[in-house]
Amino acid sequence: MRNSTCPDTRWAWIEIDQAALRRNTRAFKSRLGRGTQLMCVVKADAYGHGAVPCARVMRGAGADQFAVATVEEGIELREAGIEEPILILSEPPMECVATLVNYDLMPSIYNEDFALAYGECAASMDRVGRYHLAVDTGMNRIGLLPKEVLEFRRAIDFHRGLECAGTFTHFATADVLEGWDFDLQWKRFTDTITALEQAGLNPGLVHCDNTPATILHPETHFDMCRVGVGLYGMHPSEVTVPRLDLEPVMSVRARVTRTAFPPVGEGVSYGYVYRVPKQNIQIATIPIGYADGLSRNLSGKMEVLVGGMRCRQVGRICMDQCMFAVDVNGARSYRPAHPVSCGDLVTIMGEQDGDCITADDIAALRDTINYEVTCNFGMRLEKVYV
Template sequence: MLPTSEMEAFAEVNLSSIKANAKAIKSYTHPAKIIAVLKADAYGHGVGPVARILADDVTMFAVATADEAFELRQAEIHQPILILYNILPHLIEKAVIQNITLTVSEPELPKALSKIAQRKDQNISIHVNINTGMNRDGIRTSQAVNFLRWLNTLPGIITEGIFTHFATADQAVDTELDQQLHLFNSVIEKSGKLDLLPNIIHAANSSAMLKRKDTHFDAVRIGLTLFGLNPLLETQDFLPLQSVLEWKTRVISTGKLGIGEGVSYGFTYKADRPIHIATARIGYADGYSRLLSNTGLALIGGKFRRIIGQVCMDVSVFEADSSVHIGDEVVLIGCQGNCRIDAEQIAKKVGTITYEILTGISKRVPRVYRD
């Protein structure tokens, strides 16, 4: 890989900061363990390097898809890996061979797993997703205890964990969270009386982990906060997190616009005065949203520079001055001089969430890792 001084667009990931964040979270949530959620290529940070730096500080990794789990195994990650959703039947055998823990919420998958377990003469661990109100998947709470009892009769099946997922943990009012938590606790209580409780109970995502210790149980599922981003502004003081990712590119050409001259597709910007412009090698094919057209900001020469005109597939144009030259660094996320741009700021400008900004940074943007 080229040194960053010779790159156009790249994302710089500080692995030491990820490890520091994990240790801070681990200290805060103790004795609950950490399940590190590394779906979507570790939220755009690169799953292999991130998993390796976290290996000693987490009890398990969690992903969304079978392919993500297989990728971790290919990266020689040997820690337990949990797939958080049901998987398709043709992927079950491969998942078992690679010692991937599967989530179940209906009868067909555990039946298939039991047949495999008997054929291979081995036990297979599963986690059960309890639907307490998110309503996109999971076994309903009214059926959960009987489902757990039935799972207990299947040869070769070990129910290692149960979990739920909160729909509104990042919101200021906890009414719905309280309702979900009450339902989950009810399942736990009833299952405990029947000696059906597994070893790992988990519910908290990053938001719930930060503000509600009564959601921690045996483990917390943490994604965004590992990468230095806090979904709850009111909690930033007591759990300081280190920034992890900087997204940068470079100026590839400079020029001037006269009064009335337009720039980029559709001439959505026309100069009302003579200005300098700088074209940077970043566009929507890199994950830099077209919704930032005429509104987005970057740092060039230690100053905020506004995008003018439409963000193109491969390049974007910024208002500049005579001090900006070809090859100058352009910071899209990160610091330059005394100024900073956060992923949260970009998300607000385009009307989305931080998760989408990070996971949207495309594979065309190389990741560069720093210790």
């Protein structure tokens, strides 16, 4: 582990390993055939990792395009100087069509009224509004049904202000090997692309692969792959783990702000759900809580790394702080416990002293997925890029 620095204003922060992010991006780029583009998904502030700094690293490592979830996320990239094509992975409100044109952001389209309004706005500015057509092959979230695609394209293709830059779908079960549902979605999509081409309608860049499909299904790569969570060193499924080596990009650190040896029977934090069970239990405080993404549901379940020890978090996690216990005299002999001091480095997620706590470890305790873990941590904690 590198020597960890922290912000001047608070002893809790996120570390983003730019070298790991670069290697992960190159690992995915290397899986793609000649001519197949890599679209890096940086929505939700790059899954909590920081959209603009991550996009810059990815661009240098081979990213061809970027994808976001909202218009605001696209604007942030443009204003930071990201010039590559940017796809918004849904159809935004009609009221923002001028913003899309001004910032050269490509919306996903599946509503005729929106498409025509977008085309009119683009034409009025002597521009062409590029878009990607979303096809719903079974996710039942956004897009046109396959049977609606030809009629839709014929209804809007007359407009000089519109250009179909791509056609895509999204798999619901790409992480299931030999899955019948995946095969059905794949067939629906390929049949739709074939129908477009036979009708003389250009589908633009054809893409359907998310992170698991990119890893597990090279036959479905088409013109471009949309990679998200894997870029940040997290696997979407246990099935993909043996197929590709990835390096975690985010670590969550803190420094101890207070220590004490409360008397036996004293309670810790709200509700006193934990009481000191015996002598020589040290209680240490770190300035990170549920407002920083450390879910309150982890109270009493998680551990932290400090000084070569794994220490149990105790008491209810507060909004901005939490506590952990050091059993100074009760540790097993092969891992002796010792008191901690104010300023000592604590790792909530990441590697320290040869031990590691992963986003998957935390996700399992929360009964959620690693995506949510990093997104939550990215909401308030300051990011330090190392």
